[in-house]
Amino acid sequence: MRMFTIAWKDLKIRLRDKKSFITLLLMPIVLTAILGSALSGVFGESGALPExxxxxxxxxxxxxxxxxxxxxxxxxxxxxxxxxxxxxxxxxxxxxxxxxxxxxxxxxxxxxxxxxxxxxxxxxxxxxxxxxxxxxxxxxxxxxxxxxxxxxxxxxxxxxxxxxxxxxxxxxxxxxxxxxxxxxxxxxxxxxxxxxxSVTMEKDGKEPITGMQYYAAAMGVMFILFNTTIGAKTIIQERNTETLARLMNSPVRHSSIMAGKFLGTLSFAFLQFIVFIIATHYLFGVAWGSNVWQLIVLGMAYSVSVSGFAMIIAGFITEEKTADSIGGIGVQILALLGGSMIPMAAFPSVLQQIASIAPNKWALDSLLDIMDGTSWNTLVMPVTILMLSGLAALLAGSMKLKHR
Structure with missing residues (x-):
């Protein structure tokens, strides 16, 4: 089908981009090593109460x-x-x-x-x-x-x-x-x-989340979120160079083009997720939990959400610089709000409620649950929210792009 051809073309372009490789694959691994090692003591890995x-x-x-x-x-x-x-x-x-x-x-x-x-x-x-x-x-x-x-x-x-x-x-x-x-x-x-x-300091049968585990999950979801900006910029570039217009005038249906662009971002985001999981596991010994299928399902749902928001940004913004600025600032705000910079437990209760608007918050919480050995029932709500938000954003962005 044509949409898979378009998606494969976009994926190859991104894999050849050295800047994308450094930003989205190398940087999160480096930051995980630094933050995980430096701040491991903050997480009370011995299971003791905080002083x-x-x-x-x-x-x-x-x-x-x-x-x-x-x-x-x-x-x-x-x-x-x-x-x-x-x-x-x-x-x-x-x-x-x-x-x-x-x-x-x-x-x-x-x-x-x-x-x-x-x-x-x-x-x-x-x-x-x-x-x-x-x-x-x-x-x-x-x-x-x-x-x-x-x-x-x-x-x-x-x-x-x-x-x-x-x-x-x-x-x-x-x-x-x-x-x-x-x-x-x-x-x-x-x-x-x-x-x-009385209150005692005993383990509940599960190993506490370590600093390395937390920041591996936090950095992973944050850098995958950058695909919203990169995916949107790819579409904006093709629109400004009339490549997208020529594609729209071809026999290929509009829905196939939009689906292809969406799948291109989704496939790169999911590939980034898998590579990051494997790299942090073998380089730093990060334990991502015992259920690989839970990781795959969550990674796919999060990739759908990120790719959908990339489409909506491309639909409503016309300039690359604007998309770069808004996307960069937006990612940093969502990263902070979603717990990638500071653990959510340190936030006031009001901010913790507001943080529910951030897709990376749902992904991060779910990854921590998977690390701790959770059931499928726990993942139903976050996976559903991520999938529905991504598909809704895809629909809105596609409709806007069609009129442009």
Whole structure:
């Protein structure tokens, strides 16, 4: 068919282009080596919690609050990860947070511990640095876990005590209600303080994603995204030199021409994906997961999305320089937004939601899932989104090119 002939011609032109080879094949491999080696420590490859400095303001001291500060936050499981600093006032705590002396802060209300023993859950205010969302989330989870355990023990103890008081002895034996309730409370407290229910630093059975793995995936999806600009420029060049016009006037159908241009970009993007996977695996030992078919399906879906956006850029932009500028800036913005520069976990929640517009975000998240050993069900939504966005962009770009 004619569209495959057109696609093969475009692919050969790009393979002969030394600039494309350096930009799209060599550069991502070099950057993966640099970033993966330099920033590997950021990813906590040992499975440990990230280190943090937490501040606390305690308005009233009681046994429960002291237990939380000394036996939980500074217990044997967390003291290596959490450095605790106590402040006298809320203003001191906020000032320390503003000057980044601490990563997150805890404001304990008056009679917090006594309230928990009565079954009253008084809110602990969590102050956080916007740049330290992960640390604040961990601190919040630890606090909520402790509150739930203490509240559960308190409610259970009161319920049993009320039951004892209402019970009628069925024998002549003397029952020491106070002593029994005390013993039960002590046993429940042991359960509440058990390290089984606390935050520990153990693996979940899977190896954590390494810095090299993350940046291999991040650089791969970012440089494949450059095909949007290169694919669009190829079409714009042919349009400016009247090559595309002569092709349109030939017996070849418009749909075959557009499909050929689309397949040319798609085939190069997919080839780039496969070469990058193989190169990083054998050069740097990057583990891309155990399911090769998942990688192939995702790579094809991402290539469809990238190729579709190349068509829409070619349809709406007439000048090569404009396409180069807009495409370059756009790729950098999408790369940053999609997590190729900075891991998405470091972004505020609002930005993480906005990032869903970036196709490279869906590809990157899916690649990390595949590395971690995911199921096909997890990939259904990202693959569908990538395919549909690419085909929709192809349709819009083809219609625009037809009118030009």
């Amino acid at each position: 943090m400095t937490a501040g606390a303001v305690v308005n009233s001291t009681d046994e429960v609050t002291v237990q939380f500060l000394n036996k939980v936050l500074q217990g044997k499981d967390l003291r290596e990860s959490i450095t605790l600093k106590e402040f006298k006032t809320e203003s001191d705590l906020r000032e320390a947070l503003e000057h980044q002396q601490i990563d997150a802060g805890l404001l304990f209300p008056a009679e917090w511990g006594e309230g928990l023993l009565k079954g009253e859950s008084k809110q602990v205010t969590i102050l956080k640095d916007p740049e330290k969302e992960i640390q604040a989330s961990i601190l919040s989870s630890i606090t909520k876990s402790f509150i739930n355990r203490v509240t559960s023990v308190s409610i259970a103890s009161r319920t049993v005590a009320e039951g004892f008081n209402m019970a009628v002895p069925v024998s002549n034996q003397n029952i020491n209600i106070s002593e029994n309730v005390t013993e039960l409370t002590a046993e429940l407290s042991k359960v509440a303080e058990s390290t089984v229910n």
